[in-house]
Amino acid sequence: MNSMPPIADLDLRRASLCQLLHWLAVGRVQPRVLADVYQQAIERIDPGLHAYVDQRSGLLQDQAELADRRRRDGVIGRLDGIPIALKDNFDIAGWPTRAGLPGRGRPVQEDSHVVARLRASGAMLLGKTNMDEGALGAVTDNPHFGATHNPYRHGYTAGGSSGGAAAAVAAGLAVAAVGSDSLGSIRIPASYCGVYALKPTHGEISTRGMLPAARRLDAVGLLARSVDDLTVLLQVLAGYDADDARSRRRRVAFALPDWEPGNLRTGLLPDLAALGVQPEVIEVFETALAKLPHALGELRTVDFADWDFARTRRAGLLLMEAEMLGTFAADLASTERPVSENFRRLLGYAAGKSAADYAKADRVLDAATLKMRRLFAQVDVLVLPTTPQGAFPLDGPVPDSQADLTSFASLAGCPAVSLPMGTLPNGMPVGLQLVGARGSDLRLLELAAVCAATLDAEPVYPAIA
Numbered sequence: 103m104n105s106m107p108p109i110a111d112l113d114l115r116r117a118s119l120c121q122l123l124h125w126l127a128v129g130r131v132q133p134r135v136l137a138d139v140y141q142q143a144i145e146r147i148d149p150g151l152h153a154y155v156d157q158r159s160g161l162l163q164d165q166a167e168l169a170d171r172r173r174r175d176g177v178i179g180r181l182d183g184i185p186i187a188l189k190d191n192f193d194i195a196g197w198p199t200r201a202g203l204p205g206r207g208r209p210v211q212e213d214s215h216v217v218a219r220l221r222a223s224g225a226m227l228l229g230k231t232n233m234d235e236g237a238l239g240a241v242t243d244n245p246h247f248g249a250t251h252n253p254y255r256h257g258y259t260a261g262g263s264s265g266g267a268a269a270a271v272a273a274g275l276a277v278a279a280v281g282s283d284s285l286g287s288i289r290i291p292a293s294y295c296g297v298y299a300l301k302p303t304h305g306e307i308s309t310r311g312m313l314p315a316a317r318r319l320d321a322v323g324l325l326a327r328s329v330d331d332l333t334v335l336l337q338v339l340a341g342y343d344a345d346d347a348r349s350r351r352r353r354v355a356f357a358l359p360d361w362e363p364g365n366l367r368t369g370l371l372p373d374l375a376a377l378g379v380q381p382e383v384i385e386v387f388e389t390a391l392a393k394l395p396h397a398l399g400e401l402r403t404v405d406f407a408d409w410d411f412a413r414t415r416r417a418g419l420l421l422m423e424a425e426m427l428g429t430f431a432a433d434l435a436s437t438e439r440p441v442s443e444n445f446r447r448l449l450g451y452a453a454g455k456s457a458a459d460y461a462k463a464d465r466v467l468d469a470a471t472l473k474m475r476r477l478f479a480q481v482d483v484l485v486l487p488t489t490p491q492g493a494f495p496l497d498g499p500v501p502d503s504q505a506d507l508t509s510f511a512s513l514a515g516c517p518a519v520s521l522p523m524g525t526l527p528n529g530m531p532v533g534l535q536l537v538g539a540r541g542s543d544l545r546l547l548e549l550a551a552v553c554a555a556t557l558d559a560e561p562v563y564p565a566i567a
Contacts, residue, residue: 108130109125109130111139111142112274112564114136114139115139115140115143115274115275118331119181119277119326119328119330119335120331122136122184122277123181123184126173126182132170132173133165133166133182133183134166136166136183136185136226137162137163137166137185138166140162140185140228140277141159141162141163143274143564144228144275150256151251151269151275151566152232152247152248153187153232153250153266154187154229154232154270155190155230155232155247156198156229157228157229162185162226162228165226165227178224179223179225180224181220181225182225183224183226184224184225184226184277184278185276186220186225186226186228186277186278187227187228187231187266187271187275187278188216188227188229188231188280189263189264189266189267189279189280189281189282190202190230190231190232190233190266191233191237191312191313192216192217192282192311192313193212193213193214193217194210194214194227194230195209195210195217196210197209197210197230198210199313200230201233201236201237201313202232202235202246202247202263203235204439204441205438205439205440212311214310215307215311215343216280216307216308216311216312217311220280223338228275231264231266231269231270231276232244232247232265232266233262233264233265233267234262234265235442236315236433236441237263237282237287237313238263238422238445238448238449239263240261240263240287240291241259241261241265241500242260242263242264242266243259243496245442246442250265250266250269251269251496252493253295253564254561255493255529257496258493258496258530259294259495259496260295261290261291261292261295261489261493261504262287262291263281263287264279264283267279267280267288267291267325268291268294268295268297269291269295271295271297271326271327272295272296272297272327272561272563272564272565273564273565274564274567277331278324278325278327279324279325279326280323280335280339281322281323281325282312282321283320284316284319284320284321284512285418285419285422285505285512286489286507286508286509287323288321288323288324288325289301289323289489289518289533292325293487293489293492293533294492294493295531295565296522296533296560297522298327298328298332298521298522298550298554298560299323299324299325299326299520300323300324300517300543300547301321301323301511302322302323303350303516303517303542304321304348304350304515304540305348305349305350305515306336306340306517307322307336307339307340308322308345308349309322310343310346310349314425314429315425315426316418316426317347317425318421318464319421319422327560329519329550329551329554330551332547333544333547336544336547365399365400366397366482366483366549367400367402367480367482367483368398368399368400368401368402368481368483368484369480369481369483369484370402370484371406371484372404372406374486378412378490378503379487382526383489383492383526387487389524390523390534393556394553397549397552397556398483398485402481404481409510411509411510412502412503414466414469414509415509417462417466417513418463418509418512418513420451420452420459420463421460421463421464423448423449423451423452424452424455424460427449427452427453430449467513470513474514474539474540478538482538483537483538483542483549484536486535486537487507487533488520488534488535489504489507489508491503491504492531492532507535508535510537516537516539516540517540517542517546518535518537518538518546519535519536519547519550520535521533521534521550521554522534522561523559524559525561531560534557536549536550
């Protein structure tokens with residue numbers, strides 16, 4: 103019998119994935135208890151937050167019973183008993199994959215690759231999280247399913263398009279979450295909501311069963327409350343999938359996390375203000391850099407004069423919008439449950455472009471690959487703010503620049519990590535972004551852990567008690 107006192111519900115919601123795995127292993131908490139705590143928190147808090155769009159308590163309890171039984175029998179998976187949320191563009195057998203659109207209510211037949219891996223690891227699926235319509239946006243103010251509020255300030259955006267997933271993690275309504283990232287859709291909400299995020303090297307985690315935005319840009323993204331949690335999730339979900347045309351079959355393993363932080367060559371952009379980064383974000387970023395001299399090693403200003411962040415971000419958007427014309431053709435044609443006029447307008451922009459325009463935008467991906475090769479021949483890591491601004495009011499103007507600083511890693515297929523680096527004068531969190539060469543995922547996570555420990559800047563979890 104375990105004689106330790108029970109763990110308070112708030113502490114269970116505050117704990118990292120790795121901490122919960124330890125408590126589960128030593129018997130201080132059981133999967134059924136953990137499921138109850140998260141279910142009760144969702145029922146109490148989510149009506150005002152709106153992180154979830156599909157959440158089924160009965161199915162959660164069934165999963166908890168199975169996890170309890172496995173732990174009694176001693177045969178468990180890597181994530182056995184851990185409650186995890188998924189963005190509503192991943193297939194879960196028996197659930198609809200709405201992707202933020204009104205006409206997709208029919209249940210799908212098969213699990214996505216990610217869901218199959220999570221099930222095999224013993225994770226408990228909490229439900230589907232809110233997202234921008236068709237994953238095209240960075241606000242998560244969905245005209246059909248409502249807006250997700252930032253857990254740190256009601257009425258402010260949680261970012262997007264994986265805003266519901268980030269809000270759930272920050273608010274203690276999920277231990278971790280899986281979303282998608284095509285131009286920054288996992289890192290932008292991580293920055294706004296003060297959580298940790300990883301966009302892996304393109305193709306490291308299969309996107310089979312994830313409704314595509316742009317297949318050459320799409321990546322499965324991970325959200326959690328610690329860097330170690332991201333590492334565990336990556337190890338569970340990464341791997342070759344023969345049924346995914348873009349899945350990577352590695353000839354060698356991930357580059358080992360063997361960087362010597364003091365000997366790093368760290369690249370910095372020369373003029374953040376000229377890129378439209380707000381002064382208050384620059385101030386937090388410079389304060390963070392001043393705390394990290396030993397972690398980041400030699401700081402070098404890198405030349406990005408040949409890279410127009412806004413123009414290349416727009417090229418990526420065109421690729422997304424053009425592909426979505428085919429993916430969402432039936433949704434665009436529906437008169438019974440029509441898409442919003444804004445979504446129709448965005449895709450209409452691509453419809454008015456020529457094949458030559460698409461080919462020109464597509465060449466930006468090759469340019470990004472060449473830029474990446476030149477960049478990482480000079481430095482080991484690129485460090486910059488995750489977003490040019492912090493979270494903003496849902497009823498205010500939406501800045502065009504939200505994905506300017508995240509799009510490079512997506513276009514180049516690089517891994518990128520976002521971690522909390524501090525708070526803005528209005529008290530809202532903002533993220534620090536680390537970008538590395540393809541295959542350097544574990545090295546980035548190791549460096550992110552060193553930076554996170556030094557900065558100690560993450561907000562208090564959960565954001566809503």
